[in-house]
Amino acid sequence: MIEVQNLSKQFGAFNAVSDISFTVNKGEVLGFLGPNGAGKSTTMKMITGFLAPNSGTVKVCGSDVIKSPIAVKKSIGYLPEGAPAYGDMTVVNFLKFVAEIRGFSGAEKTKRIENAIQKANLEGVVHKTIETLSKGFKRRVGLAQSILHDPPVLVMDEPTDGLDPNQKHEVRLLIKEMAKNKAIIISTHILEEVDAICDRAIIIAQGKVKFDGTPEELESLSEYHNSVRLRLDGYPSLNAENLLKRLPGVKKVEHVNSKDERTTYRIYGGEKDLLKEVSRLAQKEQWVIDEIAVEKGHLDDVFRQLTTEQEAEG
Amino acid sequence: MSNILAIYKREINGYFATPVAYVFIVIFLMLTGVFTFYLGGLFERGQADLQPFFAYLPWLYLFLIPALSMRLWAEERKSGSIELLMTLPISVTQAVLGKFIASWLFVGLALLLTFPLWITVNYLGSPDNPVIFSGYLAAFLMAGAYLAIGSCISAITRNQVIAFVISVVISFLFILSGFPLVLDFFEGWAPQILIDAISSMSFLTHFNTIVKGVIDLRDIIYFVSFIGCWLLANVILVEMKKAD
Numbered sequence: 192m193i194e195v196q197n198l199s200k201q202f203g204a205f206n207a208v209s210d211i212s213f214t215v216n217k218g219e220v221l222g223f224l225g226p227n228g229a230g231k232s233t234t235m236k237m238i239t240g241f242l243a244p245n246s247g248t249v250k251v252c253g254s255d256v257i258k259s260p261i262a263v264k265k266s267i268g269y270l271p272e273g274a275p276a277y278g279d280m281t282v283v284n285f286l287k288f289v290a291e292i293r294g295f296s297g298a299e300k301t302k303r304i305e306n307a308i309q310k311a312n313l314e315g316v317v318h319k320t321i322e323t324l325s326k327g328f329k330r331r332v333g334l335a336q337s338i339l340h341d342p343p344v345l346v347m348d349e350p351t352d353g354l355d356p357n358q359k360h361e362v363r364l365l366i367k368e369m370a371k372n373k374a375i376i377i378s379t380h381i382l383e384e385v386d387a388i389c390d391r392a393i394i395i396a397q398g399k400v401k402f403d404g405t406p407e408e409l410e411s412l413s414e415y416h417n418s419v420r421l422r423l424d425g426y427p428s429l430n431a432e433n434l435l436k437r438l439p440g441v442k443k444v445e446h447v448n449s450k451d452e453r454t455t456y457r458i459y460g461g462e463k464d465l466l467k468e469v470s471r472l473a474q475k476e477q478w479v480i481d482e483i484a485v486e487k488g489h490l491d492d493v494f495r496q497l498t499t500e501q502e503a504e505g
Numbered sequence: 506m507s508n509i510l511a512i513y514k515r516e517i518n519g520y521f522a523t524p525v526a527y528v529f530i531v532i533f534l535m536l537t538g539v540f541t542f543y544l545g546g547l548f549e550r551g552q553a554d555l556q557p558f559f560a561y562l563p564w565l566y567l568f569l570i571p572a573l574s575m576r577l578w579a580e581e582r583k584s585g586s587i588e589l590l591m592t593l594p595i596s597v598t599q600a601v602l603g604k605f606i607a608s609w610l611f612v613g614l615a616l617l618l619t620f621p622l623w624i625t626v627n628y629l630g631s632p633d634n635p636v637i638f639s640g641y642l643a644a645f646l647m648a649g650a651y652l653a654i655g656s657c658i659s660a661i662t663r664n665q666v667i668a669f670v671i672s673v674v675i676s677f678l679f680i681l682s683g684f685p686l687v688l689d690f691f692e693g694w695a696p697q698i699l700i701d702a703i704s705s706m707s708f709l710t711h712f713n714t715i716v717k718g719v720i721d722l723r724d725i726i727y728f729v730s731f732i733g734c735w736l737l738a739n740v741i742l743v744e745m746k747k748a749d
Contacts, residue, residue: 239592242748264594271592275585277515279522291511292593320522336589 192217192344192374193238198247200233200398207233209398210247215374215391217343220366222389222406223378226498230398231378232272235348238376239269251344265293268342270350274333278322282313282332285321286339293340303339310365311335326353334362338369345375351384363388382490385409396498412496413488419458419465420447420486424479426454434476438468453481508595512603513610520611529573533615536565541622553630558622559640559716563680563708566651570612571672574655575665577604578743582663587747601740605656605732612648616641636718643715646728647708651676653735660742676708683707706731 193215200208208230215221223231236242238249240260248255254262276285286307290300308317311331316324321332330353337345350366351359366375366388379385385392385406392409394402402409410416423431426449435444440460447455458469466485473480520526537558541547545557581587590600626632655672662668681687683704691700704710711724 236588236748241588241592261594261596264592267592269589269592271585271588273585275587275589277519277586278584279519280515284518288511288515289593291514292508292595294507294594 192252193376194248194250195234195238196248196250198234198237198249199245200230200237200242201245206398208237208244208395211395211398211400212247213393213400213403215344215376217374218371219391220370220375220377220389222385222392223376223395224380224382224385224392224494225378225395225401226380229396229498231395232348233398234395235269235346235376235378236271239267239346240264241271265340266343268337268340268345270333270337270345270347272348274330276321276329276332276336279320281318281320282324282335283308283317285332286335289336289339295340303341307335307339310338312361327355327358330354331358331362334365343373345369345373347375347377349379350377351379351381359384382494385490394494394497401497406490409493410488410490412493413486413490414459415457415486415492416488417465418460418486419469420455420482420484421458421469421473421480422453422455422482423473424481425452427476427478431476431478432456434472435469438465438472440465440468457486508599509603509606512595512600513607516604516607517611520607525573525576526611529569529611530615530618533565533569534618536569537562537619537622540565547622547626553626553632555622555626555632555637555640556716558619559644559712562644563647563712566648567673567676567680570648570651571655571658571669571676573608573612574652574672575659575668577608577656578660578739579663579665579668582660582747582749583665587743591747597740597743601656601736601743605652605736605739608652608656609645609649612652613645616644616648633718639718639720640716642720643712643724646715646725647712649732650679650708650728650735653732653739654679657735657739657742660739660746679706680708683710 195214196212198208198211199206211230211234213221223234225231233242237244238251238256240256240263243257248257250256251263252266254266256263277288280288283304286304287300290303295303308314311334313328313331313335316328321329324332330350334350337347351362354362363384366377369375370388377384377389389406392402392404392406393400394409402412432444432446435441435456435458438458438460441458443459445457445459447457449455458465466483470480470483473483540561541555541558545561547557550557578587581590591597623637626637627634654675655668658672658675659665659668678687684707688700688704691703711727714721714724
């Protein structure tokens, strides 16, 4: 539904986005990750037709954003960064305005507005002027505006920014619920969000795609991925480390720490059965296991690794 | 068309949702009163017409209309709502027209509310009402010209004060372009045809002809094409500067 090909944008001499390509299909939620200033918002602005790219093409539902911008804008619901709105309008008047521009009238218009208000939980503030609302409510007004016409494509720039944990949860549920028959792109710098709602993640930094895959694949890039963390009661002999090292497939054993009468090891290896092997060994050696777990990998580390590579090289 | 209407409705409601509309109308009516009765000496002249009212109108517009037009685009850019507006399924032309028509009709309303002046002269004497009508038509057309300049200038900056000052200066040049102040600058080096062209661009010349009761098609075309050109520039500028 969204096809982005070799998209590039320069601001003067600065390459904001260089040569980005990806596609998003129906039923897919794409998480757009990257540090501030990486080009996330710029890419989204080009997809929604607000910014013209220097080169490359964007197609949304088969229409080219340069050649038929109106058709593209009709099929997209867009929540811009910071959820701008007309501050002097009341929530309901603002939604009426958007509904009219989207071509709804009469009973259909009323129904759409009510539906959007209900989905974004705005019932309590419909007659308040937008500028008097809190950040969270403003964000939800932007959300209501973007889903009002039930678009096949949703583009949301940091939809949960400024929301409290409960509201974040609600917005995520809403996005998940809508995901079945839409193509959705959300940008975020909250990594847990990727895990929570995205089917796919793209990490961009310095305007380039650094990673494109599922959140699980992203986790597997972590050096901790599939490593086993083992915490034992007491202080076993130094030999324990050697025994662990000798297990099949083990690459490295790290003695994390010994404190509070407990000793923690981290065992690295590629094998899936590592957990079994470790627990079998523990049984044999009669170690008292306090905790044993397979690590999924730290997204934070992967993120830092992928987005700072370039700077380290330069 | 329905898009222009939607933008128009939003804008006009925006005027009345904030004190802008009330402040503008009250100040406009007060100042027209002051100009007409004190400076223009409507009673002392002993003539039943509205010439004093129309004579001061270009100068009143000079400051009041840029104050109204400065927010048209500068505010959209400052608040970021332009990103929302320009990603809705409308063309820039529709947005420019919707906003312009809203502001133009709003000034039209302010002009209509000066009707007590008209009642006054009709009560005191028997004025030539077609001439007064012609004067109002000129006043409305000229308001459109001022607004078109203001709307266009408002698109080049996100700062409303800058938009106001530049609009005032440009409007001032167009008022005076038939006068030595502007013409002397070109005299001596520019070809006569350019000087004639500049002097024919003056608001005042065209305005005064219609105010006198002569509705000449050329003056109407002047104002309409003037508005058209500035709005075209406005569309191009919004397109260029929207994301800056």
